[in-house]
Amino acid sequence: MSIITIEPRTDSAAVAMDALRRIVRALRSAHVEGRAIRGASMAQLFVLREVGKAGLSDEGRIVLASAPETIQERLLAAFGQLSAERQHAIAQGMDEWMSAAGLGQLAPTMFFEPTLPDLTD
Numbered sequence: 001m002s003i004i005t006i007e008p009r010t011d012s013a014a015v016a017m018d019a020l021r022r023i024v025r026a027l028r029s030a031h032v033e034g035r036a037i038r039g040a041s042m043a044q045l046f047v048l049r050e051v052g053k054a055g056l057s058d059e060g061r062i063v064l065a066s067a068p069e070t071i072q073e074r075l076l077a078a079f080g081q082l083s084a085e086r087q088h089a090i091a092q093g094m095d096e097w098m099s100a101a102g103l104g105q106l107a108p109t110m111f112f113e114p115t116l117p118d119l120t121d
Contacts, residue, residue: 016097023075030071031112043110046072072111 030042040048045067048056052064079087098104 023071026071027111040067041110041112042070042072043112046070047110049073 027042040063045064048060049064049070052060056064079090082090095104098106
């Protein structure tokens with residue numbers, strides 16, 4: 001029987017994992033709330049807003065006018081307030097972290113949206 005050794009977490013690792021937990025918690029809560037109240041997920045509202053920048057129907061504009069700001073929009077706005085150097089460092093660090101964890105090849109999808117089967121097999 002082999003013994004698995006787990007390296008102790010550093011303070012930076014704990015901070016990073018806690019940040020991810022907060023993001024996932026906020027996204028999950030918003031997703032459930034959005035589905036229950038509006039019948040649309042936060043990811044769908046986010047995409048609708050992005051499409052809306054190019055023009056939407058009157059019905060689409062009405063839906064967006066009454067919809068709350070999505071977590072994705074809040075995260076992007078806060079990210080945009082950081083310096084370009086900080087943005088690059090975070091993006092590079094996240095990418096390296098995901099690759100080191102063996103997650104670098106996963107296709108990024110919208111949060112909590114069902115994924116389509118991989119048709120490349």
